[in-house]
């Protein structure tokens with residue numbers, strides 16, 4: 001096989017790279033038909049890639065073998081301090097005819113990323129492509145996060161005794177404000193060690209009081225013997241700032257938040273809340289439900305797959321310099 005030649009990603013590469021992205025997405029949809037068919041179309045893939053290329057600080061690499069394009073990678077920094085001195089390769093930001101080429105592409109692109117001080121690297125990889133995932137593993141990346149999907153319809157399941165789920169009412173606001181703390185508190189612990197801000201009950205009470213009637217969101221609470229022990233929030237996926245481009249299925253509902261108080265976990269409340277969101281999504285006419293989780297969160301990473309969510313994109317992460 002002839003040598004791969006790698007050079008910087010340029011505007012003139014957008015059409016060929018978009019066509020390669022559309023082919024990647026076609027393969028992805030064979031494994032996961034709930035993903036949007038839109039990006040199988042080369043024009044849609046080129047448009048998505050053009051937006052990424054024109055974003056602030058975007059840069060990347062393209063690879064050729066015997067004159068033919070065999071892969072590209074395109075990344076850009078996010079401004080939020082949450083991610084450190086970062087570069088993100090989003091869901092549209094890579095494709096290769098042969099996974100090994102991705103290692104040449106990253107080696108080339110990361111040279112300038114790191115030279116410019118971008119040492120925290122995040123990359124969204126299609127979950128169906130085990131060879132591509134392993135190529136990234138052989139670049140020192142590990143899995144940080146999972147994006148997942150399931151159909152909106154589901155068979156009915158049996159009820160857990162003394163547990164019920166209902167729509168939240170204003171009188172639930174004090175419990176909802178407490179429950180909002182549970183996710184960041186849990187994810188601050190080992191083995192997630194997320195640096196996310198924990199906030200205060202007072203801030204959460206104020207937010208809930210102001211936003212409770214926002215009909216873009218639906219909130220359910222789980223009660224055990226009449227006491228609120230958990231909550232879950234659903235909305236249209238468009239309300240989420242994550243799940244972009246090929247990772248944004250059409251007409252999808254979103255399970256955006258769920259938490260159960262620690263003493264009540266493991267007894268079926270999380271399942272009942274997740275099912276309430278899935279049923280709401282089906283009743284609202286959504287075709288699928290999307291969610292995501294930190295794979296180091298031992299609770300959510302075990303709960304959502306049990307509810308039928310399967311991974312669509314893996315977010316891999318590498319920190320340079322330590």
Ligand SMILES: CC(C)(COP(=O)(O)OP(=O)(O)OC[C@H]1O[C@@H](n2cnc3c(N)ncnc32)[C@H](O)[C@@H]1OP(=O)(O)O)[C@@H](O)C(=O)NCCC(=O)NCCS
Pocket residue numbers: 182183186257258259260261264265266267268269270271272292293294297298299300302303304306
């Ligand atoms: C995630 C969370 C909402 C799940 O609620 P829960 O009441 O503990 O979950 P359930 O008892 O209903 O369990 C749901 C499913 O996951 C499985 N599960 C839960 N914990 C598990 C564990 N530690 N090991 C293996 N399976 C587990 C259960 O067996 C169940 O599947 P099944 O019904 O097929 O048996 C809850 O643990 C929580 O609040 N965690 C902290 C905050 C958080 O991570 N929120 C999610 C944000 S993405």
